[in-house]
Amino acid sequence: MTHTISVLLENEFGVLARVSGLFSGRGFNIESLTVAPTLDPSVSRMTIVTSGDDAILEQITKQLNKLIDVIKVIDFTGQDFVQREMALVKVAADEGTRAEILRIADIFRAKIVDVTPRSYTVEVTGAPSKVAAMIELVRPLGIKEIVRSGPIVMGRGA
Amino acid sequence: MKMTGSQILLECLKLEGVDMVFGYPGGAVINIYDDLAKSSIHHILPRHEQAAIHAADGLARATGKVGVAIATSGPGATNTITGLATAYMDSIPMVVITGQVPTSLIGNDAFQEADIVGITRPCTKHNYLVRDVRTLAETIKKAFYIARTGRPGPVLIDIPKDVQVAQTDFVYPETVELRGYKPNFSANPRQVDKALKMILDARRPLIYAGGGVTAANASALLQDVAELAQIPVTTTLMGMADMPRKHPLCLGMLGMHGTYYANMAVTQCDLLIAVGARFDDRVTGKVDAFAPHAKIIHIDIDPTSIKKNVRVDLPIVGDVRDVLSKLHGSMVQQSESVKAFAEGNSPWLEVIEGWRAAHPMAYRSSESIIKPQQVIQSLCEMADEDAIITTEVGQHQMWTAQFYDFKQPRTFLTSGGLGTMGFGLPAALGAQAAYPDRQVIDISGDGSFQMNSQELATLVQYRLPVKIAILNNNFLGMVRQWQQLFFDKCYSQTCLSSPIDFVKLAEAYGAAGLRAERPDEIQDVIRQAFAIDGPVIMEFKVAREENVLPMVPAGVGLDKMILL
Numbered sequence: 001m002t003h004t005i006s007v008l009l010e011n012e013f014g015v016l017a018r019v020s021g022l023f024s025g026r027g028f029n030i031e032s033l034t035v036a037p038t039l040d041p042s043v044s045r046m047t048i049v050t051s052g053d054d055a056i057l058e059q060i061t062k063q064l065n066k067l068i069d070v071i072k073v074i075d076f077t078g079q080d081f082v083q084r085e086m087a088l089v090k091v092a093a094d095e096g097t098r099a100e101i102l103r104i105a106d107i108f109r110a111k112i113v114d115v116t117p118r119s120y121t122v123e124v125t126g127a128p129s130k131v132a133a134m135i136e137l138v139r140p141l142g143i144k145e146i147v148r149s150g151p152i153v154m155g156r157g158a
Numbered sequence: 159m160k161m162t163g164s165q166i167l168l169e170c171l172k173l174e175g176v177d178m179v180f181g182y183p184g185g186a187v188i189n190i191y192d193d194l195a196k197s198s199i200h201h202i203l204p205r206h207e208q209a210a211i212h213a214a215d216g217l218a219r220a221t222g223k224v225g226v227a228i229a230t231s232g233p234g235a236t237n238t239i240t241g242l243a244t245a246y247m248d249s250i251p252m253v254v255i256t257g258q259v260p261t262s263l264i265g266n267d268a269f270q271e272a273d274i275v276g277i278t279r280p281c282t283k284h285n286y287l288v289r290d291v292r293t294l295a296e297t298i299k300k301a302f303y304i305a306r307t308g309r310p311g312p313v314l315i316d317i318p319k320d321v322q323v324a325q326t327d328f329v330y331p332e333t334v335e336l337r338g339y340k341p342n343f344s345a346n347p348r349q350v351d352k353a354l355k356m357i358l359d360a361r362r363p364l365i366y367a368g369g370g371v372t373a374a375n376a377s378a379l380l381q382d383v384a385e386l387a388q389i390p391v392t393t394t395l396m397g398m399a400d401m402p403r404k405h406p407l408c409l410g411m412l413g414m415h416g417t418y419y420a421n422m423a424v425t426q427c428d429l430l431i432a433v434g435a436r437f438d439d440r441v442t443g444k445v446d447a448f449a450p451h452a453k454i455i456h457i458d459i460d461p462t463s464i465k466k467n468v469r470v471d472l473p474i475v476g477d478v479r480d481v482l483s484k485l486h487g488s489m490v491q492q493s494e495s496v497k498a499f500a501e502g503n504s505p506w507l508e509v510i511e512g513w514r515a516a517h518p519m520a521y522r523s524s525e526s527i528i529k530p531q532q533v534i535q536s537l538c539e540m541a542d543e544d545a546i547i548t549t550e551v552g553q554h555q556m557w558t559a560q561f562y563d564f565k566q567p568r569t570f571l572t573s574g575g576l577g578t579m580g581f582g583l584p585a586a587l588g589a590q591a592a593y594p595d596r597q598v599i600d601i602s603g604d605g606s607f608q609m610n611s612q613e614l615a616t617l618v619q620y621r622l623p624v625k626i627a628i629l630n631n632n633f634l635g636m637v638r639q640w641q642q643l644f645f646d647k648c649y650s651q652t653c654l655s656s657p658i659d660f661v662k663l664a665e666a667y668g669a670a671g672l673r674a675e676r677p678d679e680i681q682d683v684i685r686q687a688f689a690i691d692g693p694v695i696m697e698f699k700v701a702r703e704e705n706v707l708p709m710v711p712a713g714v715g716l717d718k719m720i721l722l
């Protein structure tokens with residue numbers, strides 16, 4: 001099962017290596033990982049999407065907590081949260097497909113952020129499933145390149 | 159007052175109560191060594207950085223204090239890795255200082271540069287690269303705090319050369335602020351009450367005690383709890399000295415080379431109380447067949463140890479000392495039911511005694527050839543009560559665990575988790591430096607001895623009277639045993655055929671050397687060695703193809719032992 005874990009950690013030299021080393025050293029999966037400073041610049045937030053059964057997730061959470069630089073670990077699974085991901089998708093565009101790309105982008109409230117005679121670059125934001133759905137729709141038109149940010153999450157409510 | 163980084167380092171060490179360090183100089187720590195020469199801190203120079211770390215580790219294991227070692231950048235730093243990994247696996251508190259190239263050169267492949275913080279990340283509890291002298295004192299304070307609290311472990315501090323010479327005002331912080339590190343010392347009393355209830359409901363209880371008991375200095379409490387409720391105790395290699403072997407409730411070691419009665423007790427018990435132990439695979443054998451009839455209570459300060467390898471019915475996170483004292487307190491409060499429970503345990507204790515009588519720890523003795531087990535027994539009989547025993551890794555280590563009757567905590571220093579050959583001699587050096595007046599004996603194999611034999615020079619230089627007992631079988635015996643049992647006796651690369659004259663080797667270093675070739679010479683050699691006021695090698699020519707038994711082969715349950 002896929003889990004999205006949010007980790008608050010000291011914004012120190014080498015913390016990313018500590019976390020990624022923990023995952024590789026213990027054979028845990030990382031499907032995606034994003035990291036950036038928080039409101040408090042001395043703290044970074046890492047959002048990790050990982051998978052495994054309950055026992056593995058329990059170990060992942062405990063092992064993360066054991067790192068000295070980790071301040072807090074939240075597993076959002078089973079909680080109410082907002083999850084968003086961004087993707088930039090470069091789609092082959094010609095006379096016959098330009099209108100179709102625009103139509104799909106419109107349905108997903110995506111934006112065209114770069115245009116060349118042979119391609120459109122579409123920026124789409126939303127739940128990872130929405131991003132994936134848009135990618136599937138444009139795939140038959142010819143995708144040249146995709147960059148996905150990996151999801152970020154925030155708990156709902158005050 | 160302005161001080162340089164290296165002066166600050168030494169001042170901090172003093173404030174942390176460190177009076178002895180082990181280290182090896184080099185360009186990137188030359189400033190520290192200059193200040194050390196003028197400092198009151200006693201420095202010992204082992205002949206290899208690995209040995210410096212093991213020596214600091216030996217001191218830490220013997221005393222419970224934080225061991226401190228120093229190495230230069232590059233090769234000096236990389237030579238510390240095995241020592242750090244050894245201490246990390248066994249949760250030994252240490253602070254290791256490495257020199258680093260100047261900050262301006264970091265990342266440039268400078269001469270003797272190694273990314274030691276990167277390399278040691280997975281084998282230290284934590285590590286630091288100090289980039290600014292103004293953070294040095296605070297970093298050292300944190301390092302000692304992290305090393306000795308919670309589940310202890312080694313912490314490395316990498317100090318670039320320019321930080322060692324830079325100056326700043328020295329202030330040693332009084333407290334440590336680490337928002338991400340809050341070890342949970344105090345156990346939840348409700349969990350402890352539940353534990354007592356589970357104990358009182360059990361019919362065949364067993365305590366399984368590990369190195370966490372040593373780390374928490376809880377040996378006496380462990381015995382109190384066991385005695386009050388009449389619960390038998392089996393220990394891991396790491397917890398061995400916390401339960402006196404001759405104690406009627408002591409079953410010795412469990413696991414791959416555990417006693418028959420301890421392994422049978424694990425397999426038959428209906429309640430297993432794990433105290434500061436982590437269900438290592440050498441302990442459990444096949445996990446599904448481990449304690450199959452038992453509910454499991456797991457007491458440990460490290461939450462990651464709990465439910466890592468086995469299912470647990472009641473986890474108790476906390477300092478072993480705190481948990482055991484709370485448990486003991488509740489037992490005293492409910493003394494009536496505990497007394498009834500203790501009496502009710504006698505049928506179970508009788509069953510165990512039956513196993514003990516059927517298969518006691520034994521070996522086939524010989525009139526003509528020295529059996530290694532006999533040497534261990536003689537050492538045990540003739541050594542002082544408080545003698546500190548270290549070992550290397552291999553058959554001799556397991557025979558020591560099986561046949562030496564440990565009496566006091568912190569008297570058995572052995573590399574349990576990593577199984578590091580070459581650990582015992584430098585660890586003995588460190589223990590002897592900490593306790594100049596106690597007997598310190600390294601029980602070694604001829605293979606392991608050669609991994610750090612250069613430390614004979616250090617023993618002689620500092621007049622450290624460590625006694626080294628080499629059980630010489632001319633084999634890498636433990637590997638040979640596996641090859642005999644599981645690889646059709648194909649002794650691939652395990653025969654150490656070139657004969658070494660260990661007596662002459664000792665003499666070449668200025669130590670004494672003695673040799674026993676027949677069983678009737680064992681005691682004489684030990685007596686003479688103990689009478690010499692200096693380091694001695696005792697070489698025992700032992701039966702070459704003796705095996706360590708019982709043995710649980712890989713992949714089966716603990717009750718499927720190969721017996722004598």
Ligand SMILES: Cc1ncc(C[n+]2csc(CCOP(=O)(O)OP(=O)(O)O)c2C)c(N)n1
Pocket residue numbers: 550551552553554555577578579580602603604605606607629631633634635636637
């Ligand atoms: C540094 C290191 N290398 C290899 C091993 C694998 N190993 C485990 S026991 C052993 C043999 C040890 O031989 P010796 O020290 O002579 O002791 P004996 O088993 O003969 O008592 C070896 C090679 C190890 N534990 N440590």
